Amino acid sequence: MNNLIEDAKNRLIVALDYSSMPDIEKLVEKLGESISIYKVGLESYLNTEGKVVDYLHQKKKKIFLDLKFHDITNTVKMACENAIRKNVFMFNIHCSNGSRTMSEVSELLKKHNSQSLLIGVTVLTNLDEKDINEIFKSTLNIEELVLNMATVAKKSNMSGIVCSPNESGIIKEKLGKDFITVCPGVRPKFTLDQNGKSGDDQNRIMTPYNAIKNGADFLVIGRPITKAENPLEAAKAILEEISEAL
Numbered sequence: 001m002n003n004l005i006e007d008a009k010n011r012l013i014v015a016l017d018y019s020s021m022p023d024i025e026k027l028v029e030k031l032g033e034s035i036s037i038y039k040v041g042l043e044s045y046l047n048t049e050g051k052v053v054d055y056l057h058q059k060k061k062k063i064f065l066d067l068k069f070h071d072i073t074n075t076v077k078m079a080c081e082n083a084i085r086k087n088v089f090m091f092n093i094h095c096s097n098g099s100r101t102m103s104e105v106s107e108l109l110k111k112h113n114s115q116s117l118l119i120g121v122t123v124l125t126n127l128d129e130k131d132i133n134e135i136f137k138s139t140l141n142i143e144e145l146v147l148n149m150a151t152v153a154k155k156s157n158m159s160g161i162v163c164s165p166n167e168s169g170i171i172k173e174k175l176g177k178d179f180i181t182v183c184p185g186v187r188p189k190f191t192l193d194q195n196g197k198s199g200d201d202q203n204r205i206m207t208p209y210n211a212i213k214n215g216a217d218f219l220v221i222g223r224p225i226t227k228a229e230n231p232l233e234a235a236k237a238i239l240e241e242i243s244e245a246l
Contacts, residue, residue, distance in 0.1 A: 004243035011212065011242055013064050013182070014235065015039040015222030019047040021055065027231060028059060034235050037062040037089065039220055053086055062089035064182070064220070068121050070094035073101040080105045084114045090182070092162055095120040095149040102156035117160065117180065120153035122146045125164045125185030125205070143167050147174060154179055165211035165219075172215035183216040188224050188238050208238050212245035 014035050018024050024044060028035075038061050044052050045067060056063050065088040069079045076093055083091040093105060102120060109118055123132065123146050132142055140148065146167040151174070153161050160180025163171060168181040187205045211219055221238060228234035 004246050005239055007246050008239040008242035009034070009036050011216075011218055011246075012208075012235075012239060013037045013039050013218050013220045014225055015041060015066075015184075015220055016044045016052065017041060017222050017226060018044050021048050021051060024048070024052055025055065027226060028056070028061070030231050031225075031235055032232070034232060034239065035061075037064060037218075039064040039066045039222070041066040042068075053088070057087075064089060064218075065091040066220075068092055068094055070097055070121075073097070073104060076101050077104055077108060080108055080118075081112075084109065084112050084116060087114075088116055090117040090119055090159075092119040092121050092182075095122055095153050095161065099152050099156045102153055102158055106157035118158050119160050119162055119180065119182055120149065120156075120158045121162045122149040122153075122167075123163070143170055147171065150175055150179070160217070165206035165214055165216045168211065168215040177215075180217045181215060182218045182220060183211055184220040186211050186216075186219045186221050188221075188234075188241060208241040209245045212242055 012035065014031065016024050016038050038056055040052050040063055053063060065083050065086065069076045070093065076097055080093065093102065106118060109116060123142055129142060132138060132145060138145060146163050147170055150161045150171050154175050160182060161171065162182045164185040165183040168183055171179065171181050185205045186208055189207055206214065208219055225231050225234045
């Protein structure tokens with residue numbers, strides 16, 4: 001069982017959605033050795049002026065730099081140069097940058113001999129079919145749209161994608177087990193109501209157990225841990241649930 005918990009630790013990414021270093025440090029200290037990977041998003045990165053990355057490196061933690069770069073090719077490449085220099089475990093750009101940008105950033109990683117995982121953001125997990133129709137006027141459903149974006153990302157030599165756990169299964173089936181799926185929109189059983197709803201802004205959700213069973217490689221979980229009365233106990237419960245699925 002201990003080995004399974006260790007494996008689970010390599011699958012769970014805790015989202016540090018905080019606005020100050022003291023709050024971040026307090027949580028990381030509370031979680032201690034139970035968590036090894038943290039997500040640094042726009043809120044925590046900007047509010048700490050990037051200091052959170054240096055802090056996590058000092059604590060020997062792996063970092064998912066979740067800044068979702070989306071701009072013209074040259075601007076994205078310059079931003080990615082910075083991410084590469086930060087020596088993070090993983091960072092991401094939007095698949096909607098297109099194949100040219102994704103391919104050129106992939107080549108950038110090779111040029112720098114970087115081991116960072118380059119992940120493409122597909123369809124945000126707070127969007128549903130109605131949103132997709134409104135934004136894209138697309139006849140594709142979400143699963144088809146995510147699969148298409150993922151296919152372009154793989155052809156562009158990306159390491160994998162960010163998607164909801166609902167789409168992870170079809171991605172693995174069509175693009176292979178080695179193509180990484182990083183999945184937000186994961187909500188443990190203890191946070192769901194009797195109808196299986198999370199009560200927050202996430203629409204395409206799945207429990208940690210079901211997400212792993214559906215092929216997710218990494219689960220990104222924030223509020224169920226960070227807003228919990230006892231974050232360490234919440235994290236341990238989620239790790240147990242992941243380990244049961246492995």
